[in-house]
Amino acid sequence: MTDRFRQRAAASLAGLALTLAAAAAASAETAADGRRSGFDFMSRETQGMQRDDSANPGMLWVRDGEALWSRKAGPAERACADCHGDAKTSMRGVAARYPAFSEEAGRPINLEQRINECRSERQGARLLPHESQEMLGLSAYIAHQSRGLPIAPPEDERLTPFRDKGRAFYEARQGQLNLSCALCHDDNAGRRLAGAPIPQGHPTGYPLYRLEWQGLGSLQRRLRNCIVGMRAEAFAYGAPEYVDLELYLATRAAGMTVETPAVRP
């Protein structure tokens, strides 16, 4: 099985069917440096699904998150809103800055981990499990407040060694297929893998509604998908390697626009 798949993958990647960049660039934010959001690689219909808030399934989770924002939690009966007020103002631009350095953790953390940090430290509430509906709702709601803003990883020297590790992970070959992220998303973006266009791998709309999942999911879910697809070992959610990778990806996508909640095939 492995050999057969390796042959197919190699053939696809070698560009037997040299298809140029799949979708017409309908996105208004095509960076001059050639960076394009996954939005640009989708069909017109899926793009339409994302653009229309009344038809974007991700908005169902954003609405959930809005309700959760005001829900009291923990022994002190404190809601997010009690400290942070109206998320539309207080959370504006926040998701665009994550992953960010956490003093408590002594390393970068992503938005989901930050939510849990707040819940345990400030609310005394139970941690939300990764990919739970509550975590997805809250993170979707918070990240949605950064929609339209540029991804802005913090200029923090403490992040440098972790960013470098993330970059090394991105460029290293791994798994049974001996592929690296860079091999597809840097070297072969725009071509096709088994019929599906290869995007550039910018985290421009997370958490997002993936048609393949028939639901909303985080960036880490997508990263783990890819890693399983490459037949590499998938670490547990929250693994430092993934957060380092998220940090590197955010830097790689710096300046690109947040689309949360995005829709992707």
Added chain:
Amino acid sequence: MNPACRRRPSRRDLLAAAAALPAAGCLSAVAIRPARAAVPETMEAAIREFAGEAAIRDGRVKLEIPALVENGNSVTLSVAVESPMSAADHVKTIAVFNEKNPQPNVALFHLGPRSGRARVEIRIRLATSQKLVAVARMSDGSLWQDSADVIVTLAACLED
């Protein structure tokens, strides 16, 4: 669709699976084609059940769906019917059928003069590339239809 995969497939299973899958290899089952997949005859039968003995004419109905779909899990389909939607002359029901999903019915819409416009939109699932058919029943009992073919592509890598 993707055949079932057990945790540790035997060599024979994998070769058979690899032949069937566009991107081979899955560690656990995602979706399978059931033993009795629908065939075009099943769709015909379902349409007959809806239409009865009456003749179904082409025209007045417009079924819109993308010709090529990047994921079969969610495909937007719309049906519009030319009709004044008056009390005397309106669309009563619109039935949508598919050819190759496990079962042939997709949805049945009930409209009336209060609809104003005979147009519905819905998101559907398509197991594989196939034909869709929309049949409209008018207030005078006449039946009209339209059909469209869709090519469905799958994601390159499977999750888990």
Added chain:
Amino acid sequence: MAGALINVPKEIKRGETFEIKTLVRHPMETGYRRGPSGEAIARDIINRFACTYDGEEIFRAELFPAVAANPFIAFSTVATQSGELAFTWTDDAGHSQTETVKITVA
């Protein structure tokens, strides 16, 4: 079910036909999938959707497993008067969820 989004135009004129878009959260489990150990996952879908306008039904749909998860359904109606639109989704187990939206017709 939980979570529904309903979209109607903000300004509606009397006598005009306007579009209503609805989105509801539901996995729409087809009954054809198998779990990791090969066990069949039971069907659980919304099989009926209906909309009333001040109590009178103006639209109804019967849904089958071919309808996508988190069903999106859009349809039209004629604006007769200001009032309340009620949307009801019913699943295989007979549970219903109703959401209402008030509309202002000029």
